[in-house]
Amino acid sequence: MTENRRTNDPQGVRRRIIDAAYDAFVSQGYIATGMLELRARASVSGGAMAHHFPSKRELGLAVIRDRVAEAVRQTWINPLHACADAPTAIDLIFGNIIDELTLKGSVSGCPLNNMAMEVSQHDPEMRDVLSEVFYAWHDALSEKFQADVASKRASDLNPSSLATLAIAAYSGAMAIAKACQDVGPLVDCRSELAATLATKYHSVT
Amino acid sequence: MTENRRTNDPQGVRRRIIDAAYDAFVSQGYIATGMLELRARASVSGGAMAHHFPSKRELGLAVIRDRVAEAVRQTWINPLHACADAPTAIDLIFGNIIDELTLKGSVSGCPLNNMAMEVSQHDPEMRDVLSEVFYAWHDALSEKFQADVASKRASDLNPSSLATLAIAAYSGAMAIAKACQDVGPLVDCRSELAATLATKYHSVT
DNA sequence: CTCCTAACAGGTCGATCATCCTGTTTTGGA
């Protein structure tokens, strides 16, 4: 009698929806992805979708808060904490991304940038949430530079503006790489950033 | 008898459509802008729109070829040719954009990037056209660096990868500035780029 | 067991999307 029994797994369904939405938003874009396609990707009914996310906007906000912020944390902030100094971390992060994209064969872009470019103009609340992620990213890198100065690894550098340059170079290189479907821009920026940082850090070689 | 006479000005109508489309695509996005809205913005009938641009895609391609490429030429390539060396030009270009955005009070982003981020994944032909604009931009800056080396203004620099860094930093800073609605990232990247280039150029101060 | 609510199912709604249609007017050669 209980055949075709419904799952009734709220956390699981919610997670499936957000996962599907994150993948779709990052690879195709927020506006270009329809709720119907999302329901098919996550294999959920319209009722379940409406129950967990009454509107596409709230789903977008959840994706930013739960997945995009986490992606920035994993690819940038965590390596930053794990490495000895900022230049080492930045070179490692660029290397990881380059390897990953070379393996995959296509460039879908920086998740944070992809979302930000599309929605930040239309929705002030989404913009605020996305801004916070940018600020957290910038603060983490800026503090690392500051720590490197404090530990006498480097001198004569402005931690805040240098962090902005690194983030902008990464974001921009990802954007160009996505537009041209070529990892070249990331390779170029990796070496140029390394060279720039080398002039500010005391050589230990 | 000839009251309410139709204009019959093909070039003018086409120009009005492309102008309206460029403004809308850059400020709101390509997908977010509907053909109906564009018809209203340009004050053209459905028949006129269909006659000049049978599909939204062709209108997008025309906007990229006619307006986006021109915008890159005016804001980047022309100043590059007009200035004595690359660092002077880059500083001027960043200064111009910062002043302009400060005046306007809002950041709508880099036209090329805005278009590229949205459509390059869905349409290979658009991606190719956009890539060409990126390459033209990169080539112009790269050649300027090369010329500076040839004229003994600078040494020990890789023209191609340095050009990539400058373009990526600009694009990325614009993207962040758009997301946060703050010109700060552009100011930071301007000074950091100037400092980086100063180490490679022979001081003439 | 009762009962209330969260968790879902499945379909429907008006709005808007891009595209295309049938006419009408103007233009530019022949």
Place this chain on the structure above:
DNA sequence: TCCAAAACAGGATGATCGACCTGTTAGGAG
């Protein structure tokens, strides 16, 4: 002067969008 083609006008089209609706079922508190 004539006529084909270009340049419009003003809707109509089906598809798809996001939102929402009424039911049905599971889970947990009492």
